[in-house]
Amino acid sequence: MMQCTDIHDRFLFRLITKKAVLYTEMITTGAILHGDCIKQLKFNSSVEHPVAIQLGGSNPEELSRCTKICSDMGYDEINLNVGCPSNRVQKGLFGACLMQDPQLLSECILAMQESTMLPVTVKCRIGINNEDKYEYLENFVNKIINDKMTTLIIHARVAILNGLSPRQNRQIPPLKYENVYKLKNSFPDLEVVINGGIRNLNECLNHLKEVDGVMLGRAAYDNPMITSNVDSILFNANDSFRSRKEILKIYLEYCLQQNENGHPFSKTLKHIFGMNKGMNNAKKYRRLLLDTIQTNNLKNNIDNLISMV
Ligand SMILES: Cc1cc2nc3c(=O)[nH]c(=O)nc-3n(C[C@H](O)[C@H](O)[C@H](O)COP(=O)(O)O)c2cc1C
Structure with a gap:
């Protein structure tokens, strides 16, 4: 989460849960390739694992180079952002608007997979604009899936590309968890992680009856201690509990x-x-x-x- 899950926040969360996968803020390929790459990508390898980096971009060659850099730096997973609806991101033709171009998205994913042995995961929405029917999501996934793709993280709302701010896009489009559940049914071999509006571990447990994983954003950031039982309840591990x-x-x-x-x-x-x-x-x-x-x-x-x- 931009402005939130930086290196300090991830240090905090690692004191609370040893097992949950932590994600960086989205970092654009431009920032990595033309900015201070080391500063952008720095993470604390002695405490943060497992940690995934989220990339934003839509140029296969640039994504490939960034994937290689991040892979060499020791991240555990490379995630591609296909869910952000902000205007800035749309101008760069990446984020949620990549859902409109599954051909280009497939090329991006392939280029990334060819540059690393790590899992390359995608975080997307259930659809864009008024495309909130399950069939849209299934059709989209059919177009981008390949043998190497293990995991999809899905924010269970559409992204409305014109007219709503990013903040409104996290609140106004209704959550359609059932679309994500159905996707898991249609793609049993794909690890499906659900995201959006999940408030506590009880809700996580309910979702886990239908899908393989849950991702918490705002609820965890606003109240970090709600994740204090993640290791014991979701991972059956008790060794890391701290008050x-x-x-x-x-x-x-x-x-x-x-x-x-x-x-x-x-x-x-x-x-x-x-x-x-x-x-x-x-x-x-x-x-x-x-x-x-x-x-x-x-x-x-x-x-x-x-x-x-
Ligand atoms: C301040 C803020 C920054 C965010 N930045 C990102 C981001 O960089 N990449 C991303 O995939 N999602 C980002 N999101 C969206 C969240 O990851 C998540 O998909 C969304 O908030 C819905 O999940 P939640 O209800 O658990 O928060 C951001 C959300 C917020 C509130």
């Missing part, structure tokens, strides 16, 4: 250390506004966090913050 206090303490110490390395508190502390969501003093905690960012003084407030969760 909310322990997690916050480690993360705040990380923020201090990052600050010494030049990363402002605004970039690291912004990820923990939801760390005590729903608790009595959530408002007080958020106010103190904001004050800490503004005054640039975490050392003073660290014990107080920890005591509030």
